[in-house]
Amino acid sequence: MTVDEWLDARPDAAPLADLVRRTAELDEAVKWNRLTFTANGDWHHWVCAVAATGTAVYLVFHKGSLLADPAGLLTGDGKxxxxxxxxxxxxxxxxxxGLVRDALAHQTDP
Incomplete structure (x- = not known):
């Protein structure tokens, strides 16, 4: 599935994708059924993704537990x-x- 096809099927996800695009110039592709963003083609260490379920849309950060989050926006308790x-x-x-820029800085952190 192409990025355009994914967004056509999930128009409510487009504003989040646009927000990421305005913040940083990243590679994007549909990976793991999400619109996924990375730098330098490094899909093993993706930066963030727009995930859409039947009822909700989220911006997901791969290394979210490492990010500074002074506004307290991040949720979840995974590793x-x-x-x-x-x-x-x-x-x-x-x-x-700020979260996207911080995620990009932590892209390859362990």
Whole structure:
């Protein structure tokens, strides 16, 4: 599935994708049924992804547990990944841009 096809099927995810695109120039592709963003083609260490379920859309950070989150947007308790619900992300674009930049800085951290 192409990025355009994925977004056509999930139009509610487009604003989050646009927010990530405005923040950093990243590679993007549909991976793991998500619109996934990475730098330098390093899909093993992806930066973030837009995930859409039947009822919700989230911005997911691969190394979210390593990120500074002064606004307290990140949720989740997995070893690494954290997410921000779309409504919260879109209400705080500056804070989300900071998270994306921080995620990019931590892309290859263990």
């Amino acid at each position: 690494y990944t954290r997410q921000v619900p779309a409504a919260q992300a879109l209400a705080a674009p500056g804070d989300v841009a």
